[in-house]
Amino acid sequence: MVVHDLEPVRRGLGVGMDLPWxxxxxxDPAKSGPNDRVLAFLARHAAxxxxxxxxxxxxxxxPLRADAYLEPYRRLLSRLPDGMPVAMHQTMLNVGTVEPYGREPVYEFTNEMHRHFNFAWVVEDLGMWSLGGIPMPYPLPPYLVEENVAPVAANMAEANERLVPSLRVEFPGFTDGVTVVVGDMDAYDFFRRVAEESGVEVTLDVGHLLSWRWWRGERGKDLYGDLHLLPLDQCRELHLSxxxxxxxxFLDLHHGVLLEEQLVLARRLLQLCPNLEAVTYEDPNYGRDGVLVPRSVDGLHRLREMVELWARQN
Structure with missing residues (x-):
C-alpha cells in the first residue's frame, strides 16, 4: 500500500464542481472547455x-484517453488563480462492487491526467457506479453484508496502490426514492471496517451521513449519533452539498442550499477528525452571471466562518 503523508495541513474551504458535458x-462541447456560465462563476468567485x-x-x-480531455481541462484550470490546488473527483473506480471490473484503464487515465495537472488527491464515493457494465444514474452503496467487507477493502487498497495521487474514499449517499439498500450492517460500521482494513484515507460527506441516519428512521439529535463508529482518524476531507x-x-439535491442539520454536524466533525485537511462546498448554484442563488448565500457564509475559525486553530 502506498504510504502518504498523514501530517494534516488545514487548507480551509474549497469548492467542488460537477461539470457534465x-x-x-x-x-461546452462546442468550445471544448467550460461554458460561459462556469467562466462567469470562476471570474467572480475563484479567489x-x-x-x-x-x-x-x-x-x-x-474513448477514455487523456488526450481527449487535456485541452478542456487546461482551459478550465487556466481560469483559476496561480498555484490553486486542484483535486479530481473520479466516478469510474467503482470500488463498491464485488463483481469483476477492469480498473486498469481508469488507473492509467487518472495517472496520466495527474501527470499534467498534479492533482492534490483523488476522491470517489464508496459506491457501485455500474453493474454488469451498465452505468447507474446514482451510485448505489455497497451491499452492507459481512461477506463484502474484505473484497471492498481490497478494491480500495488496490486503487490506492495503483493511483499516483492519494485516494480518498467517500461515505456513500442514501437518497430517498433512489438508493437501494441491501444487507443489515450499519453503514457507519461497514465504512469504518473497510477503511481500517484497507488503510485508505476517507472523505465524510455530511449530507450522506445524515441521509443514512434519516433512512434508518433517526430524527432530531439522533441524526448526529454514533459518530464514533466512523473512521474519524482517517478522515481528511468533509463534503457539504x-x-x-x-x-x-431526505434529498441530496446538490442545489447549493445547505441544511441547518448539515452545519451542526459539520461543526461537530471539525472537532472530531484529528487529521482533517479540507472542507469542500460541493456544486454551488449560480445564474448566467456567476452570482450565487440568494437562498444559498447564508448557509455558505456560515460554513465559511466555521471553517476559517477551525483553520486558524491549527
Whole structure:
C-alpha cells in the first residue's frame, strides 16, 4: 500500500464542481472547455476558495484517453488563480462492487491526467457506479453484508496502490426514492471496517451521513449519533452539498442550499477528525452571471466562518 503523508495541513474551504458535458453548468462541447456560465462563476468567485475539486464526467462516447480531455481541462484550470490546488473527483473506480471490473484503464487515465495537472488527491464515493457494465444514474452503496467487507477493502487498497495521487474514499449517499439498500450492517460500521482494513484515507460527506441516519428512521439529535463508529482518524476531507428535507424524505439535491442539520454536524466533525485537511462546498448554484442563488448565500457564509475559525486553530 502506498504510504502518504498523514501530517494534516488545514487548507480551509474549497469548492467542488460537477461539470457534465452540455449541461447548464458544465463543459461546452462546442468550445471544448467550460461554458460561459462556469467562466462567469470562476471570474467572480475563484479567489474565494482555497482549492477546487472537479468531478470527472465522460465526454459521451469519446474513448477514455487523456488526450481527449487535456485541452478542456487546461482551459478550465487556466481560469483559476496561480498555484490553486486542484483535486479530481473520479466516478469510474467503482470500488463498491464485488463483481469483476477492469480498473486498469481508469488507473492509467487518472495517472496520466495527474501527470499534467498534479492533482492534490483523488476522491470517489464508496459506491457501485455500474453493474454488469451498465452505468447507474446514482451510485448505489455497497451491499452492507459481512461477506463484502474484505473484497471492498481490497478494491480500495488496490486503487490506492495503483493511483499516483492519494485516494480518498467517500461515505456513500442514501437518497430517498433512489438508493437501494441491501444487507443489515450499519453503514457507519461497514465504512469504518473497510477503511481500517484497507488503510485508505476517507472523505465524510455530511449530507450522506445524515441521509443514512434519516433512512434508518433517526430524527432530531439522533441524526448526529454514533459518530464514533466512523473512521474519524482517517478522515481528511468533509463534503457539504445542497440538501433538503421534503415530505418526510431526505434529498441530496446538490442545489447549493445547505441544511441547518448539515452545519451542526459539520461543526461537530471539525472537532472530531484529528487529521482533517479540507472542507469542500460541493456544486454551488449560480445564474448566467456567476452570482450565487440568494437562498444559498447564508448557509455558505456560515460554513465559511466555521471553517476559517477551525483553520486558524491549527
Amino acid at each position: 452540455g449541461a447548464p453548468i458544465g463543459f 474565494d476558495y482555497r482549492y477546487f475539486v472537479f468531478a470527472f464526467q465522460p465526454r459521451g462516447p469519446v 445542497g440538501s433538503a428535507i421534503s415530505r418526510g424524505r
